[in-house]
Amino acid sequence: MLTTSQKKLIAQASLNFDGLSEQRFCQLCDDPGSITSASDLELTAFLQLANALYRGGEPIISDADYDFLYLAELKKRNPEHPLLQAVEPEPVFAGKTVDLPLIMLSTDKAYTLEDVERWAGRIEKAARELGKNFAELTFKVTPKLDGYAAYDDGEMLYTRGDGRKGQDISRVFERGLRIADHGRRGLGAGEIVVSRSYFDERLAEYFDNARNFQASVIKEKELDEHAESAIKDHAAVFYPFALLPNWLGPWATLRNDFENIVKGIWHKVDYDVDGVILEIVDEDLKTHMGATRHHHRWQLAYKENLQTAEVEVLNVTPQTSRSGRITPVAELEPVRLSGALLSRATAHHYKMVVDKGIGPGAIIQLARSGEVIPKIEQVLRPAEPQVPERCPSCNHTLVWDNDYLICPNNLACPAQISNSMEHFFRVLKNNDGFGAASIKKLYEYGIRRVDEIYALNAEQFESMGFGPKQSQNLVDQLLRSRTEAVEDWRFLAAFGVFRMGLGNCERLLHHHALTDIFSLTEADIVAIEGFAEKTAAVITEGFVNIKPLFDQLMALGFNLQSTQHRQDDASHPLAGKTLVFTGTLHSGSRDELSKQAKAKGAKVGSAVSAKTDYLVAGDNVGANKLNAARDKGVNIISEQEFLQLLNGAGS
Numbered sequence: 001m002l003t004t005s006q007k008k009l010i011a012q013a014s015l016n017f018d019g020l021s022e023q024r025f026c027q028l029c030d031d032p033g034s035i036t037s038a039s040d041l042e043l044t045a046f047l048q049l050a051n052a053l054y055r056g057g058e059p060i061i062s063d064a065d066y067d068f069l070y071l072a073e074l075k076k077r078n079p080e081h082p083l084l085q086a087v088e089p090e091p092v093f094a095g096k097t098v099d100l101p102l103i104m105l106s107t108d109k110a111y112t113l114e115d116v117e118r119w120a121g122r123i124e125k126a127a128r129e130l131g132k133n134f135a136e137l138t139f140k141v142t143p144k145l146d147g148y149a150a151y152d153d154g155e156m157l158y159t160r161g162d163g164r165k166g167q168d169i170s171r172v173f174e175r176g177l178r179i180a181d182h183g184r185r186g187l188g189a190g191e192i193v194v195s196r197s198y199f200d201e202r203l204a205e206y207f208d209n210a211r212n213f214q215a216s217v218i219k220e221k222e223l224d225e226h227a228e229s230a231i232k233d234h235a236a237v238f239y240p241f242a243l244l245p246n247w248l249g250p251w252a253t254l255r256n257d258f259e260n261i262v263k264g265i266w267h268k269v270d271y272d273v274d275g276v277i278l279e280i281v282d283e284d285l286k287t288h289m290g291a292t293r294h295h296h297r298w299q300l301a302y303k304e305n306l307q308t309a310e311v312e313v314l315n316v317t318p319q320t321s322r323s324g325r326i327t328p329v330a331e332l333e334p335v336r337l338s339g340a341l342l343s344r345a346t347a348h349h350y351k352m353v354v355d356k357g358i359g360p361g362a363i364i365q366l367a368r369s370g371e372v373i374p375k376i377e378q379v380l381r382p383a384e385p386q387v388p389e390r391c392p393s394c395n396h397t398l399v400w401d402n403d404y405l406i407c408p409n410n411l412a413c414p415a416q417i418s419n420s421m422e423h424f425f426r427v428l429k430n431n432d433g434f435g436a437a438s439i440k441k442l443y444e445y446g447i448r449r450v451d452e453i454y455a456l457n458a459e460q461f462e463s464m465g466f467g468p469k470q471s472q473n474l475v476d477q478l479l480r481s482r483t484e485a486v487e488d489w490r491f492l493a494a495f496g497v498f499r500m501g502l503g504n505c506e507r508l509l510h511h512h513a514l515t516d517i518f519s520l521t522e523a524d525i526v527a528i529e530g531f532a533e534k535t536a537a538v539i540t541e542g543f544v545n546i547k548p549l550f551d552q553l554m555a556l557g558f559n560l561q562s563t564q565h566r567q568d569d570a571s572h573p574l575a576g577k578t579l580v581f582t583g584t585l586h587s588g589s590r591d592e593l594s595k596q597a598k599a600k601g602a603k604v605g606s607a608v609s610a611k612t613d614y615l616v617a618g619d620n621v622g623a624n625k626l627n628a629a630r631d632k633g634v635n636i637i638s639e640q641e642f643l644q645l646l647n648g649a650g651s
């Protein structure tokens, strides 16, 4: 069964289940082998539906399956099929559709050096036709960003759409999105991407994958609070390809050192990269070679062979996390996949274990992924699910909480206690040495709380079985964690209150001092943008629980940097007002000016609505935009007037 949001994506793409029922679609997803039995109509309907879900950030099959099973089947049956002759369409948003200033195509793909050599051979031939010396041509290698393709002509930002017509998504710049590498507008094609490390640290909790997140940045709807933070922190950016780090050189060098050059470029940026792009730097040659309806002949994407393997599940073992959720870990018959030996994979939750039949004897499909422990995406042959009744750590009876099995024994469950202590040091970040192994040892010696760890001296560490050198190091690290500066929101997040990850802690401390959090009411929390009523209750309760530990640790004196407050001075002319910025601004970036306005209690919107009080118009704003705002009764002010308001002058 598809989820409601997947169904919505299909409807948005103006697709339906004509020629393919929802049930049949899911059946083909779950059992890739059966695609060969699908009719031609079913196959093409299937590909279009899978693509719509992929573009919307909710892929239902892996890329490797899409390329090597389903798409390959179509290529086998009908190499001339129209679906293979054009780029796969992006989803359509509510924004207006416009002709792209330049056709944006997909790329031809190579998975082996032989494929790349064949491509170079075609370039050599074209060079000969133009009377150019192939050996003197320059090749360029750049990372292939796995983000959201867009084109910036300086006025508008367009989606790739169907390659010819895209959609205006300029709103992402109005929302404060920056250009990578301090770039300017108008640099042409690029991708909207999010920093890998930022995603892992701050967003993974809320989004299944980066693609999912990128789709949310572009959506016409109001920006998700996490997307807003990522943009504010410049972790999400538009990266024009022209600014990407690159390797330049002749074919002979590229050919001889291929692996190293590819590897070097692949890992050069902190963004998701799914290959490298090879191209030729010679305008005449590019024009001469031209393009098919699908890709430019002078460009090639080199990807690593995405292997998949079918493996048998030996056992499903439960693991208790810090919050008490039980993670299902499948022990597998060891299998080698793209060089790594894998013997474990996790399922999302126990509901999935039950629904998909994950138990001893089940056959699952593993795809290589960046993660150390891959996630189970598909079950090829179900078996009797293996579901625990008791917590593997404390033996307490487990209970269901929506899709999750949880251990409710949070005060005495060894796994939850140890994982919470480990979490504290990991989130604080300014220390080393308190990983799983050390914490396990400390737990065995009766340590249950972080403050007890801070009370230990070197001799005591030694008496617990740590070596003399390590014991001294642990003491040094504890001191370091207290003396090295750390943001107060990070410190708060280290306590692991449910729903209080790094992002929410920072948001909260923008409004209230760290020492005041225990007197906050639910109403105080709900009043802050981004907090819902339901979470507020959980949060205040969580604070009550951590108070004793918090007080103990504060008494030790950490070097906390307090978060800048957004003071809400009700008498300030901008207090409570909603602003929208547009056009080119001179006194600071849109981001900086927004920040200053917010500090005075203003709200900053991304698009003009009836609720907007002021439209701050910089330079180069189209008359249409101004008229539309005027029609809505919005006050249009200049940047100068805005600065006066900001300084407290009445309007």
Ligand SMILES: NC(=O)c1ccc[n+]([C@@H]2O[C@H](COP(=O)([O-])OP(=O)(O)OC[C@H]3O[C@@H](n4cnc5c(N)ncnc54)[C@H](O)[C@@H]3O)[C@@H](O)[C@H]2O)c1
Pocket: 050, 051, 054, 055, 059, 060, 061, 062, 063, 064, 066, 067, 087, 088, 104, 105, 106, 107, 108, 142, 143, 144, 145, 146, 148, 149, 150, 160, 190, 191, 241, 244, 277, 301
């Ligand atoms: N899992 C699924 O259900 C599913 C469905 C549809 C498509 N897909 C995947 O998407 C692929 C096709 O998608 P596509 O056409 O969007 O992407 P592509 O892999 O063909 O790449 C083309 C794009 O690469 C981008 N690019 C990134 N870095 C670049 C650089 N340095 N220089 C130039 N261009 C760069 C450009 O935006 C260009 O549009 C399929 O092969 C498949 O793997 C998966």
Ligand SMILES: [Zn+2]
Pocket: 320, 391, 392, 393, 394, 395, 396, 407, 409, 413, 414, 415
């Ligand atoms: Zn337990």
